[in-house]
Amino acid sequence: MSFIHANPIKYWRVRLWTLEESWTGTILILLTFFPVYFLYKLNLYRWKRALTITASVIIFISYVIVSESKGFLVLVMICVLPLAFQFIKKHKYLRRISFILAGFILALFVVAVINLRDVMFDQFNNSITFGTRFTSIYAAIDVFLHSYIGVGYSGFVNFYPQSIEAAMNSGVFDGFNLQEIKAYLSTTKALSTKSEFFDNLIFGGIVYLYFFYKFFIQRYYNLSKIARQETYFLRIPLLFIILAGIIYITYHIKYEVWLFLAFLDFVQEYYYKNAEPTKETT
Structure with missing residues (x-):
């Protein structure tokens, strides 16, 4: 949306409710994937479902196109898009149009690569x-x-x-x-x-490595064992958050990270009490 700015030079950066663009990625991922997860839990009219999914997709694509956050773009390529494609392959209805959706994901991957390449060429030695x-x-x-x-x-x-x-x-x-x-x-x-x-x-030191495994890695593993299609929309943000914490952000002021992790504890307890994690359902 650079057309709304007085200066044609790209001096603006998308920050949402943060001081740094690098902090925006986790907020954006939760903002787009959370609503889709809740579609599986809420009895909504079909047009409301379509509107929610469309809005989430548009917001996500728009941010990928304009983002200058190197960490975000890298994680989109190695985390978000591969898991999204895996979800499509396992969904019995989406498999019918998997070729079209795969092409769409590939196109978005190329956009992220081009955007990342431009940012890195401009900033690698100067930034x-x-x-x-x-x-x-x-x-x-x-x-x-x-x-x-x-x-x-x-x-x-x-x-x-x-x-x-x-x-x-x-x-x-x-x-x-x-x-x-x-x-x-x-x-x-x-x-x-x-x-x-x-x-x-x-x-x-090594005490933290043990904590990291128990608190983050095992949490993702336990969530992955829940054989429900909708958990993909929780696994993707969780993996994104874990990798972002390794690569380029800290969590101490990331309110959305801690709220999400607390919500995951509730979700896992709910599924393990009320569902059999043996066969995936759609």
Whole structure:
């Protein structure tokens, strides 16, 4: 919708109710997949179902087209679209038009690739994003390898900047814009790896790895065992959230993530009490 802006240069970014575009992806995914899930639970007129699905599809496609969030576009390609295609293959009615829908998904995949390519070519060496992400992940792994049990919150502000400095002095990241990551050497303000997983890996070490498996991986596995077609519209957001937390966001201010995880606990309990997870139904 750049036509509504006075300047033709693409200075705008889609943020919804957040300060950063990178935070928007989880909100957008829940905003589009949640309504479709509830269609299976609500007795609505057919036109209302069609309107809901159409609105969700249009919102999702529109955001994929205009998004400049590299993490979001990557996860759309490796997570959202493959699971959506898997849902189509297992749905007895959608299988009849699976060839058409597969072409549609492929086209959307190509759009995401083109959008991601354009963003990366423009920003790879100039944007602070890549320098900050790569250097911080390297530093987080370095801290973990030197302290498998974690360093805690107080150790984080000491050891993490030391590893950042070592990473910068190594020369490996000289080709990137390190302006943002350099600021971490002189202040603790906003000190983070920009990743929920790597932040907590520094804090808790192998204890956090066990927690991550039990809290996230096992949650996804248990949800996958529920043999109901509609759970695809919960599995896709859950996998997206897990991967986003590894790659490019933190959860501490992501209200929608915690509300969604709480809702999943209720859903899993409901299905295990009222349904037999042995044969998929549509």
